[in-house]
Amino acid sequence: QYINETHKERLTILGQMSASFVHEFRNPLTSIMGFVKLLKLDHPNLSYLDIISHELDQLNFRISQFLLVSKKEMWNESERFWLNDLFHDIIHFLYPSLVNSNVSIEKNLPYPIPFVGYRSEVRQVFLNILMNSIDALEVLKDERKIIIDACEDEERIHIVIKNNGPMIPAESIETIFEPFVTTKKLGTGIGLFVCKQIVEKHNGAITCRSDSEWTEFHMSFQK
Structure with a gap:
């Protein structure tokens, strides 16, 4: 208590x-x-x-x-949009950072996937995870890769964003979505906490797993 x-x-x-x-x-x-x-x-x-x-x-x-x-609602409305278009816009926004950090990004969305929700907030989730991935890859001397996978079934939309950066320790994984928790030297510990709030607001769930090859964020949203 x-x-x-x-x-x-x-x-x-x-x-x-x-x-x-x-x-x-x-x-x-x-x-x-x-x-x-x-x-x-x-x-x-x-x-x-x-x-x-x-x-x-x-x-x-x-x-x-x-x-x-701060709990101040942004002036946005729920809308229907395409995940493919959203990721295209995000990657375009991140292009200078990707080039500067020498990071390659692979987007696997085999067909247009519709999503209903607050576009600006969902954009913030994906953008934050991708920016974190770019930061994590800075210490890597070999090829730096980010992969985005998305698919859907009858009930849910599944999105995976993963990078081949350093493994996150198990004890950090357990608290990674808590406020003030960060694996960065200069991090605020706010980004992933906000991501979790937004995902849950959209009837979704977010998890993280990490091993020596990949660090993976999996999001699942109910249709």
Whole structure:
């Protein structure tokens, strides 16, 4: 009971901190992103503006994670979309990071799979796991690979995202979806916690397994 109460207190504090964090950072970030767009219109040949814009998009994504933790609902609606298109957009967004980190990505979606839910939130789940995968692969000297598999049966949609990075210890796997838990030196321990919340909100489940060859995140959503 004491552990549960402590856990609730930490989540409450996290929510309060997140709400303050989002308010203080989102407004100036939006202004900066707007001015960068104006600069790109005036100077379309300055390639570093694309880099700045991409990094700001990444920062905006991180702030969105805290937005969900702070329990402030985003203005989005449930909709029907195609997983193939969503992954295409995500990979396009991550392309500079993939190239910079020398990571190859393989997408196995044999046919269009429809999904009903909050597109921006589902995007955040996949994007967070893929960004974590890219980070994990940085220590690898050999080929760096990420594989995305998706399929469906009569009742559920199954999505697997795996990378050939270092094995995550068993004791870390047990708590990997808990808040404040991270395997990164500079991680916040928020990303996978938010992922789990979003997946469960969409009547799904998420698990992680890791061995010497692959680290795998499996998501299963009820249709």
